[in-house]
Every structure is written in structure tokens, then in C-alpha cells.
Amino acid sequence: MNTIIIDGLSFALPLFIMAIGGIYCERSGITNLAIEGLQGFGAFCGALFAVCIAQYFAGNSPIPFYLAMLFAFLGGMLFSLLHAMLCIKFKANQVISGVVINILAMALTEFLTKQINASIFGAASNKFVLGVSARITVPVLSKIPVLGAVFTNLYPFEIVIALIALIAWYILYQTRFGLHLRACGDNPHAVDAAGIEVSRVRLIAVMASGALSGLGGICFAYSISANFSSNIYSGYGYLAIAALIFGNWKIMPTLGACLLFGFARSGGYELVKFLEMPSSYQDLVMVLPYVLTLLMLIFFSKKNHAPKALGEIYDKGAR
DSSP states (O other), X not given: OHHHHHHHHHHHHHHHHHHHHHHHHHHTTOOOOOHHXXXXXXXXXXXXXXXXXGGGSOTTOSHHHHHHHHHHHHHHHHHHHHHHIIIIIXXXXXXXXXXXXXXXXXXXXXXXXXXXXXXXSXXXXXXXXXXXXXXXXXXXXXXXXXXXXXXXXXXXXXXXXXXXXXXXXXXXXXXXXXXHHHHHHHOHHHHHHTTOOHHHHHHHHHHHHHHHHHHHHHHHIIIIISEESXXXXXXXXXXXXXXXXXXXXXXXXXXXXXXXXXXXXXXXXXXXXXXXXXXXXXXHHTTHHHHHHHHHHHHHGGXXXXXXXXXXXXXXXXO
């Protein structure tokens, strides 16, 4: 049971922070199918910086890891400006923009990784080897039965994500900016009539989505993948989108959906081990979160209520 909780959280929390980014973007009225590409490009930026500075630090130094998180955050934010430009300035179709960004991110990072490895590191490789982040255990809390697993073998990024998620919740629901952002997704013309620039609010929301997606991407790279490669594009961005939809574009219900996906994945791995099935069956377990997505889509899709202006191109003159 402890292993299911520990591994489930390490998968669910990066997914959750990506989903929060999607909530910010879509509550502002911009459809964001680009989370997959944003998390991949952010992870690429963070991983590249980490491998470039690794030689200046001892092998067990946590500094490259934290700097990688920072640069993944910034990289995802900068790459999201492309989505913002297409959707806000040029008023392009938001769904197509998201799909194009996903394809572009995958192709661009794959190409750049190979070229950088060949020209700078002299290695014919399509990945940046990062290793797995060190884990920590909270001394007293880890001794609590069952619940103590939450505080055992934590990746440092799990604590960072929890803190950022708390800040994101406060900003979205307890600040004036959060009110403006949510209003932009429901009635942007009313926001404009109140003297607030809708495009500015939406730009900030898209950038927040890119930053949080990049952060989630580098967390996956330092845990599940142990490197950056094209394998980082494994559908996690789409799972985050599914989670925020099932969470009805609200942060706390979205956390529940992410935890469900995480525990389904880790529980499946433990079931394979318990039944002593061949290791090849572990690959089959990876589809469990997607099967859950289909089931939840069947039973809960009618209860979902998207922001009223989601996906609509805002025209200031068309009131």
C-alpha cells in the first residue's frame, strides 16, 4: 500500500501542476491543447541547462536539479507565447494552434537534442541523461500508519509543486486578478466594459500555463524518465487536460482526478508484481489511466460545465 501511495503521488503531482496551468488558460477563455508540447519544450530547456552545468557541481549536488526546474519553468513560459500570439493577436483557431504547437515541440526538441549532443558533447544520442532525483523522508510524519507514506521517499519537486499549487489556488480564487481571469472565460465583454484589458489577462494566463507545464515536464524527466528524450511526449499533457475537464475546471476536484490516475498507474504496477506476471505486462499497465479517462468520459461528461466563452475568439468591437 505504501508503494502505491508513494509512486502514485510522484506521478499525480506533476500531472496536477500541468492541469492547474491548463485551468488558468481555459478559465481565461483560451483552449489549451498545447500542454503536451509546452511540458516537452520546458523539460528540454531545463534538461539542457542541467547537463551543461553538471560538470561544475559534485555528482550528488541538488543545485542542477533546482536550476533545471527554474529553466523548465521559464522555457515553457516563453514557448507558450507562440500559442498566445496565434490565439490572441492573430485570432487563429485555438484547437489547431494547440495541435501544431505539440507537433512543433516534439520535432524541434528531438532535432535540437541530437544536434547539441553531436556538436557540443560529441555523442550520437537523442537524449540528455539526467538521472533520478534524490528522495527525502520527513522524520516524524513518515511514521504515521498509511498516511505516513505521503511523507516517505518524497521527490523534492513534490514539495515545490504542493507549494505552487497552493499559491495558484489562492491567486485564482482569492485575488482580484483571479476574479478577472475567471470572468474573461465567462463574459469577456463585461470584463472589457469594466476597463480591464482582456487580451492582457489572457496572455498572463497562457504564460502561466506554459510555465507550470514546463515545470511538470522536468519533474517527469527527473523521475519516470531519468532523462530527456522524445519519450517525454507520452500523453501526459493530454491526461492533464482530461483531469481538468473531469475536475470541472476547478483546482481541488482536478487534484482528485490526478490522484486517481496516479494511483491507478502505481496500483497496476504493484498488481503485476503481486501476480508474478511477466515484466512485459507492466507496459500494459501504462494504459490504465487512459482507460479510466474513457470510463470517466462516459459517466461524467454530461456534468461538466466549461467556461462559457472557452474557445471563442474575442472581438472587442462585437458586443
